[in-house]
Amino acid sequence: MDEPEYTPHLPERTAVVGCGVIGSGWAARLRLNGVDVRAFDPSPDAPSVVEDVLANAIAGWELLGLPTAPLGSFEFCDSIEAAVAGAQLVQESVPERLDMKHAALSAIDTAAAPSALLASSTSGFKPTDLASPLTHPERLVVAHPFNPVYLLPLVEVVGGEDTSRGTIDRAMAIYRRLGMHPLHVRVEIDAFIADRLLEAVWREALWLINDGVATTEEIDDAIRYGFGLRWAQMGLFETYRIAGGTGGMRHFIAQFGESLDWPWSKLTDTPVLTDELIDAIASQSDDQSAQYGVRELERIRDRNLAAILQALEANRWGAGLTLAQQRAPNAPN
């Protein structure tokens, strides 16, 4: 485990720009850590999203037995400028369009204190590309979280060409103090690490539906009754290392490697999202899950995630170890 060299103070005041599910998740995690948040989002839906996500987050933290009071304050502002004034951390979570990212980040860059850390939640854009209109690109990082932000510990931290080393260190330390597992992605690529893997699975899954091989439910079951259980605690390589036996990873690759050239997958092509394919996915998903409303699915998901995190905490492993450290940040490992 790479440990922080120091335990930094949490920022006293933060700003969240963009209050969809991700931005609201950041606001909830910050407030549950006692941090004050000012927010900007022009959407009329934003207040109810913030409220719903906070309610879910409090319920999730109660399941985990984490303190949920005192909660940091929250205030909607009329402008980006008002939201970011005095903030030490600004978390940007506007929609995934480069023009919208540029507009928001430029406004933040202009209005925020030069010492403020500027973090984008983008799941795809490189920080260097995001930074192009900024006056102070050295304090920009990508900090890409995973939904639900208030429960899942992973945040991918990525610097651009002009990002300073101090900015990376500061971001890593702050996200650790927020109870997360920051993963420093050392090389800038579009979509970073996790979403590369997710995109690969997503494409293959679309083919399976397109070709009538499997439904959304069958694909989900192939994940959650099998390798998904493995991946909650070890990843791809540590799992396969075991499969290699005492011969280790080298033996595993020797066994498995040649099948890479077999014509199994259709990854060499991208499925076309025809109306028929979209209809199939949407109606299969309704068959699978429409007996639950979205709010109920969220509760089911969060209850399961909290239970899994606690199970892993008892074993002091992976995401459970992160939770244990969050519970007692100054205790030895």
Place this chain on the structure above:
Amino acid sequence: MDEPEYTPHLPERTAVVGCGVIGSGWAARLRLNGVDVRAFDPSPDAPSVVEDVLANAIAGWELLGLPTAPLGSFEFCDSIEAAVAGAQLVQESVPERLDMKHAALSAIDTAAAPSALLASSTSGFKPTDLASPLTHPERLVVAHPFNPVYLLPLVEVVGGEDTSRGTIDRAMAIYRRLGMHPLHVRVEIDAFIADRLLEAVWREALWLINDGVATTEEIDDAIRYGFGLRWAQMGLFETYRIAGGTGGMRHFIAQFGESLDWPWSKLTDTPVLTDELIDAIASQSDDQSAQYGVRELERIRDRNLAAILQALEANRWGAGLTLAQQRAPNAPN
């Protein structure tokens, strides 16, 4: 949930042909269900693999609070013929080479009672291709399990062109009675459903290492601190349905779909397993995991899987619901 229409008797006698990690996992699951097993494997290592896997399986079932006695009997035989004589279920788990599969399945087909169910553990070959040399192809199914077989509930059940409907029904019922979640893969394709998804991730992960973007440990962490936790309980589509909000899956696809065409992944090509790449993977994996021996990694994995299964059982969800049904097979849901 699709429920079995009847609770079949477990087979009284079974045969396991091929006693690597998968075959030994089947033997352990069968014996823990009180079923007698005869086995054939010409490898001198087979007895110790069988013994080690059984010890792990008993430890895992003890963690789950499942009964581990009385254990079905186990006997190594000198030939396939001796192993399969009188067996009602023969589970083939020889190495993944079509010539070896054909040789083993032909011998089994000739020696087994015509009423015996013949199941192949292959992770890739289509049942129709496996059945080509058989006299009784109607009783062949693929039944593809996931390691560790004694803990993970998923088994993909796939019929070939000549497989009878009765064979599929019988296989589904038997695997349910063994405490598993059989998933009927309705359309024959190479690698079925789960390994298609795994191959996609594996390829993309190899590119990330090949290009120096991430190490094995960083890739594993990107999985197990983030989406791996989601996938232990919901899959891809049910998770994304939530992300679509009240607009559901159709809204999610509309948001996310166009990025499919972005040049993110390198899936259009297959990485070449050069010596350099193999060295990089093997040494990174050593850096990540060599502080644990393989036996210790197995124990860590199994302890985590048992804890996750019990956490989901308390929530009566997914693989936890399968465990609850295994614990009380005649109880109402």
